[in-house]
Amino acid sequence: MRFAVVVFPGSNCDIDCYNAIEDVLAQPVEYVWHQANDLSEYDCLILPGGFSYGDYLRSGAIARFSPIMQEVEKAAAEGKLVLGICNGFQILLEAGLLPGAMKRNDNLQFICTTEELIVNNNLTPFTNQYALGESLQIPIAHGEGNYYCDQATLQDLEENNQIVFRYNNNPNGSVADIAGIINQRGNVLGMMPHPERAVKELLGSSDGKKLFQSILTFWREKNDPS
């Protein structure tokens, strides 16, 4: 399975994502610069955290119009897996690949800590190795992670089981304690917490490992059912 980590000017979790794929899955992974215009050889695209374009205007607003985003949209439409973490999630929201928007954290602080997440849907390509309701320790590091969507959208998210992760102790004011959501088709996941920073006990938690293992498990079952 081939992974691409998309690098925007200002990405700063790209190396963590790269290492997570290499260490946890031992699968081929490459960095792809935001001006690239062909992602056809990859099976899973990761949009990493950071501060693309300095978060100017709004987080993700400018990155969303990077040349590579057309390819990301194409890949998503083809059903390939797309994972946006932190700033990557913000970019997916700005691009309209996921519904809603991010606001400043309700306490106005940049929060850098480890939060407890609850797995709210374990039937996705990204969470099939977790148990439903499993509690995870995953770091967060963001100033704008206060997820917002209107009531109708929230109802859709609930009804379609698109809320994949919730915070147990909502740190930022997100609607319905949302920490991560998936699109209706189930191939594009956005989450504010950083699973790539939780892949070894040495890092404080290895609860993020199963997210990456889920991706590979899904892909293997799909491509080689034997």
Added chain:
Amino acid sequence: MYKAKIYVTLKADILDPQGKAIKQSLLTLGYDETKEVRLGKYIELVLNVDLYDVAVERVKEMCEKLLANTVIEDYRYELEEVAV
């Protein structure tokens, strides 16, 4: 040419945590009359466009596409003709 003055603010029904903090600070300073504070962005553009209608159309498109996130933000603008 036209100069566009664009104001982007959070929609009225969306809590503005920054506005809330500013309001608290104003109250602390003794400005007891402060009822509500909304923080927004101000963007100024000069457009190389001759016709007013075209300027309106382009500015609207810019706002919808990039300058405002219409999921959470409203925008308004003023256009004035400026000398070349």
